[in-house]
Amino acid sequence: MNIIEIIEKKKHGGALNSDEIKYFIDGMLDGSIEKYQTSSLLMAILLKDMDREETFNLTKAMVESGDEVDLSSIDGIKCDKHSTGGVGDKVSLALIPLVSSLGVKMAKMSGKGLGHTGGTLDKLESIPGFNISLSEEEYIDAINTYGEAIISQTGNLAPADKELYALRDVTGTIDSIPLIASSIMSKKLASGADTILLDVKTGSGAFMSEVEGAKELARIMVDIGNDYGRDTKAVVSNMDEPLGYAIGNSLELIEAIETLKGNGPDDFNKLILELGSIILDQSKIESDRDKAKEMLWENMTNGKGLEKLKDLIKAQGGNPDVIDNVALLPLSSRMSFINSESSGYISGINALEIGILSRDLGAGRKIAGEKIDHSVGIILNKKTGDYVEEGEVLATIYHSKDLEDSFISRFIDAYSFSDDKVAEKTIVYEYIK
Ligand code: URA
Numbered sequence: 001m002n003i004i005e006i007i008e009k010k011k012h013g014g015a016l017n018s019d020e021i022k023y024f025i026d027g028m029l030d031g032s033i034e035k036y037q038t039s040s041l042l043m044a045i046l047l048k049d050m051d052r053e054e055t056f057n058l059t060k061a062m063v064e065s066g067d068e069v070d071l072s073s074i075d076g077i078k079c080d081k082h083s084t085g086g087v088g089d090k091v092s093l094a095l096i097p098l099v100s101s102l103g104v105k106m107a108k109m110s111g112k113g114l115g116h117t118g119g120t121l122d123k124l125e126s127i128p129g130f131n132i133s134l135s136e137e138e139y140i141d142a143i144n145t146y147g148e149a150i151i152s153q154t155g156n157l158a159p160a161d162k163e164l165y166a167l168r169d170v171t172g173t174i175d176s177i178p179l180i181a182s183s184i185m186s187k188k189l190a191s192g193a194d195t196i197l198l199d200v201k202t203g204s205g206a207f208m209s210e211v212e213g214a215k216e217l218a219r220i221m222v223d224i225g226n227d228y229g230r231d232t233k234a235v236v237s238n239m240d241e242p243l244g245y246a247i248g249n250s251l252e253l254i255e256a257i258e259t260l261k262g263n264g265p266d267d268f269n270k271l272i273l274e275l276g277s278i279i280l281d282q283s284k285i286e287s288d289r290d291k292a293k294e295m296l297w298e299n300m301t302n303g304k305g306l307e308k309l310k311d312l313i314k315a316q317g318g319n320p321d322v323i324d325n326v327a328l329l330p331l332s333s334r335m336s337f338i339n340s341e342s343s344g345y346i347s348g349i350n351a352l353e354i355g356i357l358s359r360d361l362g363a364g365r366k367i368a369g370e371k372i373d374h375s376v377g378i379i380l381n382k383k384t385g386d387y388v389e390e391g392e393v394l395a396t397i398y399h400s401k402d403l404e405d406s407f408i409s410r411f412i413d414a415y416s417f418s419d420d421k422v423a424e425k426t427i428v429y430e431y432i433k
Contacts, residue, residue, distance in 0.1 A: 001019070001020065001023050003023075003024065003027060003033045003037050003041070004037075006020050006023070006024055006041065007037065007040050007041050007044055010041060010044035010045060010048055011044045011048065012048075013048045015050070015051055015053070015054055016050070016054050016057075017057075018057040018060075018061075021054065021057045021058050021061050022057075022061045024038075024041065024061075025058075025061040025062060025065055025160050026061075026065075028160065028163055028164075029065055029159060029160060029163065035167060038163075038164070038167055039167050039171045039173070042164070042167060042168060042171060042173040042176075042179065043171065043172075043173055045173075045176060045178060045179060046172075046173045046175075046176040046179065049176075049177075049178065050178035052220065052223060054178065055178040055181055055182055055220060055224065056223075056224050056227055056228075058178065058182040059181070059182040059185045059186050059189065059224050059228075060228070061160065062158050062160040062161055062164075062182055062183075062186035063158060063186045063189045063190050063228075065158060065159050065160035065161075065186075066155070066156040066157050066158050066159045066160070066190060067155045067156045067157060067190065068157075068189075068190045068192060069109075069136060069154070069155075069157070069190065069191050069192035070192060071107055071140065071143075071192040071193065071194075073140055073144075074105060074107070074140060074143050074144055075105075075144075076105050076283075077104075077105065077194050077195060077282070077283045077284060078105050078106075078107045078143070078192070078193045078194050078195070079099070079104055079105060079106055079107070079193055079194070079195045079196075079197070079279050079282055079283050080106070080107055080108055080109075080188060080191060080193035080195065080196050080197070081095065081096075081106075081108065081196070081197040081198075081199065081275065081279065082184065082188055082196065082197070082198050082199065083198075083199040083201065084180075084184065084198070084199065084200050084201050084206065084207055084208070084217075085117035085201060085206070085207065086117055086201040086205050086206055086239040086242075086243060086351065086355075087116060087117060087118070087205040087239065087242040087243070087247055087351040087352070087354055087355035087358070088118070088242035088243040088244050088245075088246060088247045088252065088351075089117070089118065089201070089239075089243050090118075090120075090123060090243070090244065090246070090252035090253070090255060090256045090268075091199065091243070091268075091271060091272060091275065092108065092110065092120045092150060093120065093123055093124070093252065093253060093256035093309070094256040094259045094260055094264070094268075094272055094305070094309075095272050095275055095276055095279075096108060096148050096150060096312065097148060097260065097305050097306070097307075097308035097309040097311070097312055098260065098272065098276055098296060098299055098300060098305040098308070099276050099279045099280065099283075099296070100146070100147040100148040100308045100311075100312075101299045101304040101305045101307065101308040102280060102285060102295055102296070102299060103147070103283075103285055104147065104279055104280065104283045104285065105143055105147050105148070105283070106143070106147065106148040106149070106150075106279075107139075107143050107149065107191070107192070107193050108120075108148075108149065108150045108151075109150075109151055109152065109153045109154070109157070109187070109191045110132075110150055110151070110152065111152070111153070112152070112365075112368075113364050113365065113372075114364070114365060114368060115355075115359070115364070115365075115366075116205065116352055116355030116356045116358075116359055116364065117205070117355060117364075118247070118248075118249070118252065118355075118358075118363070118364060120150060121150070121152055122249050122364075122372055122374070123249045123252050123253050123256075124150060124253075124316075124318075125249070125374065126249040126250040126253050126329050126330060126374040127253065127313055127318040127319060127322050127329065128318065128319045128322070128328065128329075129317050129318045129319050130313060130316055130317060130318030131316050131317040131318070132150070132151050132152045132316070133151065133152055133154075134149065134151045134154075134316065135154065136154050136155065139151050139154065142315040142316065145315065146308075146311045146312065146315045147308075148308065148311070148312050148315075149312070149315065149316065150312065150316075151316075153187065153191075157187060157190040157191065158186040158187050158190050160186070161182075161183050161186050161187060164179070164183065165183055168183075174207075175207070177213070177216055177217050177220060178220070180207065180217060181217060181220045181221045181224060182224075184198075184221060185221050185224045185225060185228075188225070189224075189225070189228055189230065193230070194230060194231065195230065195231040195232070195233075195279075195282035195283065196225050196230055196231070196232045196233075197232075197233050197234070197235075197275060197278055197279055197282065198218060198221055198222070198232070198233070198234035198235075199234070199235055199237055199271075199275060200214045200215075200217055200218040200221070200234050200235070200236045200237070201214070201236075201237055201238075201239035202214035202236055202237070202238065202239060202429065203238055203239040203240035203241075203351060204239070204240050204241075204348075204350050204351045204352045204353075205239040205240070205241075205242065205350075205351025205352045205354070205355055206239040206351075211236065211429050214236045214429075215236050215429070215430055215432070218234035218235075218236050218430070218432045219234075219432055221234060222234050222432050222433065231282050233278055233282065233431070233432065233433045234431075234432040234433075235274060235275065235278070235428050235429075235430065235431050235432070236428070236429040236430045236432070237271055237274075237427060237428050237429065238267075238425055238426055238427055238428075238429065239351055240348065240349075240351060240384075240425065241348065241349040241350075241351050241354075241383060241384050241425070242349065242351050242354050242355070242380060243267060243268055243271065244259075244264070244265040244267065244268040245265050245379055245380045245381075245383065246377065246378075246379055246380075247354060247355070247358045247363070247377050247378040247379075247380070248358055248361070248363040248374075248376055248377015248378060248398065249363060249372070249374040249375075249377065250326075250329040250330055250331050250374050250375060250377070251331070251377040251378070251379060251398065252377070253322075253326075253329060254326050254329065254331075255268070256309070257306070257309065257322075257323055257326065259272070259300065260300060260305040260306040260309055261301075261303075261306060262300050262301035264300070265383075267383075267425070267427055269300070270427045270428075271427055271428065272296070272300075273293045273296055273297065274293075274427070274428050274431075276292065276293070276296040277289040277290075277292035277293045277296065278431070280292040280295070280296070306323060309323060310323050329374075330374045330375035331375050331398060332373075332375040332376050332398040332399060332400050334398070334399050334400060335396055335397065335398055335399075336396070336397045336399065336403055337393045337395070337396055337397075338393070338394050338395045338396075338397060338408060338411050338412065339391050339392065339393055339394065340382075340388045340389070340390055340391065340392050340393075340394045340412075340415070341390060341412055342388075342390060342415075342417045343388065343389050343390045343417075344387070344388070344417035344418055344419055345385065345386070345387050345417065345418045345419070345420065345421055345422050346382055346383065346384050346385065346386050346387075346388060346415055346416070346417060346418075346422070347384065347416045347417060347418040347422045348384055348415070348416040349380065349383065349384055349414055349415055349416075350414040350415075350416075353410060353411075353413070353414040354378065354380075354411075354414055357378070357407060357410060357411055357414070358376075358377055358378050360407065361373070361376040361377065361378070361397070361398075361399050361400075361401075362376045362400060362401075363376050363377045373400055375398065375400065376398050376399050376400055377398050378395055378396070378397055378398070379395060379396040379398075380394070380395050381393045381394060381395055381396060382394050382395075384422060384425055385421075385422050385424065385425070388417075394411075394412070394415065395411065397411075
């Protein structure tokens, strides 16, 4: 076997067998296959696609390229959830404590934000003292004690993905469904949970801008997870406009805290109840989804979900007082308002553009490893469907540097208006099991 034959086979649309895929992954990691050969194969995969069996075998080889977390010393069903990334997506901050308050064991390894999408770990690091780097032993202890933990990937999980992702990023080969599916699922499967719930975002602020593509990606990832013996489900959800009103690290944490007091934005509440009810089903706590939503709503309004957020913070060395006193979070005192230049119903807010603007304020990073500013961000005062008069405040910007005129004009251009009422937006397009 040699890599040139494998590249040629894929170039002509052939299906690679498991030995060829393993040969490729092993050779890439031991350096016997050159980066230019890997890049060439990646482009051939992007152009010629992979079938379900190839995608499964690629994922398996990537999982087996590194360590797998052993969660067997935790009793019961261990659940994980993953979002493909969006703007204002603070779901994990509220959902994990909420389902944990109903007895679910949540074992979540997460990522930092890159580009226009935020990362759960960055939002948690707004909390003074919060430690995202627990050892595997501390991670397991936290789940055994509190039923929940959210940390950065430990050890050597799916090292093949690190190599492949870095090459895809610079060779125009990110947007391939088998490559995205194997990248996400290899990390999820290596993280060791028994159940996986995927929130596949679609819309202007998502990887997959079209609903059909997002459904296809979700279907493939669900099949890979189930074929691997893990109960895997997915929802395809709306990321046409930012989720909730807050974008930026401390601001999103504050919105999650308010949500666990029962004061969350409608779109955010709905998504949490959808996802939470699936997790309660996966963890065999309640299979009737309507009943599960009632249980979740109760704990979103009686303080029990909020108590679990406090536990999560305490367990990971953060200051739990931030829950009762959000002034302990870093928040810039420089605020500016953006006023509407039109009257009418808001018919759309381009999530990608708002995500980029938030990143430019310092809330996100352009390159991996860059330092971010937890104190800056955006509050949307109006969202799609709202009526605004010219001059009304569209958004409040928390910033640390002077705002440039181009920031303000780009912000305003991210909004579209209509004279007519706009239809209520769909939150979840599809549930895939
Ligand atoms: N997230 C990942 O982890 N990998 C991808 O390829 C895309 C999104």
